[in-house]
Amino acid sequence: MSATTRHGAALAGLVLVSALAACGTTHENAPGAASAGGASARACQGTGGKYTIGMSQANLAEPYRVRMNDDIRRAAAGVGRFSVHFADAAQDNAKQVEQVNTFLTQGIDLLIISPNEATPLTAVVQKAYAQGIPVLVLDRKVDGEGYTSFIGADNVDIGRQAGRFFADTLLPHGGKVVELKGLAGSTPAKERSDGFDQGIAGHGITVAGTADADWLRDKGQQQADALLKAHPDAQALFSANDPMAEGARIAAQNAGRADLPITGIDGLPVPEGGIKAVEAGRLSATFVYPTGGAEAIAAAKKLLLDCRQVPKQQTLPTRLVTRADAAQVYTDLNRS
Template sequence: MSGILRGGAVLAGLALVSAVTACGTTHENAPGAASGAAPAAKQCHGPSGKYKIGMSQANLAEPYRVRMDDDIRKAAAGVPQFSVSYADAAQDNAKQVEQVNTFLTQGIDLLIISPNEATPLTGVVKKAYDQGIPVLVLDRKVDGDGYTSFIGADNVDIGRQAGKFFAEKLLPHGGKVVELKGLAGSTPAKERSDGFNEGITDRNITVVGSADADWLRDKGQQQADALLKAHPDAQAMFSENDPMAEGARIAAQNAGRADLPIVGIDGLPVPEGGIKAVEAGRLSATFIYPTGGKEAVAAAKKLLIDCQTVPKTQTLPTRLVTRENAAQVYAELNRS
């Protein structure tokens, strides 16, 4: 629509806006929507419909991502109208683009995606969105706002809280820290690091070395080994997820630094997860990072079955886990 409508064209324009709103997507928030450039979305068929959902996962090498898919499966099992297909990009941007394109060819009704990296996946996410397919982005962001809803925790805030934990509990008098970062092109890696630096500002704490370990345990061990050799005076380590932190613990033990404080993020409530690692004393702390799986299915239900809208951003809560509350938090999360 051009912005100046007359006669019957006004009614046609109103009908188009009604169709978009009734479907329950949030295309009205997209760039250009004010001038009517946003595409019409697919129709919501309500409880009598059957819906195909494509779940595009960045990789399944991280326990967090396995748990995310499991959470989606569990929640979707309670919605008989849904059938979900899963794809594992194995940390390959081109493969993930191809897998999303395959979903589009198969005629999915909604896309859930946790992008491997932001910029390479932005185009195909926007392509789906522009075709009127609701797109739910989990955990890792894409560039721009060509999607229906982002669901995830505030990674800057988590990093900031981690920095404050170092400043207030681990190194109250200041000190030297080394940092294990995630995959460089993924938004949580940058946001957690930025937040951490905010949290230690003016606290006489210095990050003397950092390395990318791509969220993986084995690479975390390798990079931590190199960091500790290069900076033997480091007094603590910040790891941007728990698997890298567990790898770093092995490296610290091998370096004769078994007492090195290490803090991670994820806090999965499973026997091999970060909460139990804190309870056992391998990690000094972790932060709960919800997968968003059940929230994504709830959003899909609102969009496809209830014909409602969902917020453009759904921020999930986090929580600090220390040895003092680890058992309690683990029990609470497994009751929910």
């Protein structure tokens, strides 16, 4: 009998003794499902219960994260049994750890977290999981598997698609690019950059210079200004998100490079988002990066109301958006 099976049997016995319905927090076949004792289930009261959810957000300086919170809030309102408490870590790892510990002290029923950085948030996420609290990790990962489910797009694949767009469309004959990365300790920053390198490999494209701009527009402008001064022969710029890309556009205009091709990632379907920036011609392309907010509440509903398991990993779809289809994509995403 596997560790997961023995664990499930023990839980089943507990259910029979206590006459409570147990709600599984991981997919029984998922790797690491029985690790750290955190796969144990909390009581699932079904549709008759009311639940408190703690949402720990890395920051609210990025429009993407504001939209994520809005998506969670909107989806939770449609359930009726959920009360969601939000906390903003403001890009401070220690503050986010403290906020999660406060949630645990308050006795939340489920934790949703988008970690500022992976390693500093791993221990407190594992702590919640070990207490039997279902933990849904959104967008950015933590180390190990001490959580219930990760919900997010494949950032390596998004970066790879971006690299291929450069190789196939922007620089089909090769050339030099500069790159703006996100917050160094966050998993999407590394994964998107790694994927981009894979996408341009073998196509005569070299990354002449990189800089971390922490996902922020103002810092993106500052860092792009420095990159373009250091590499005036750069023929295009890859940005790991749309706000940094918009900042880079300002820097390019100030450098007399208003026609510099710039791509981003996020593709928020809002007036100030990347899709409209592509439609207006400020960006050459973006890639839709779903927030996972609605999916997180759907997972919470399965765990807490339906007493069902959820997959260890839920990979969300993405797509390339260019000026040719930006208006249609914007309409489609706002219709769904």
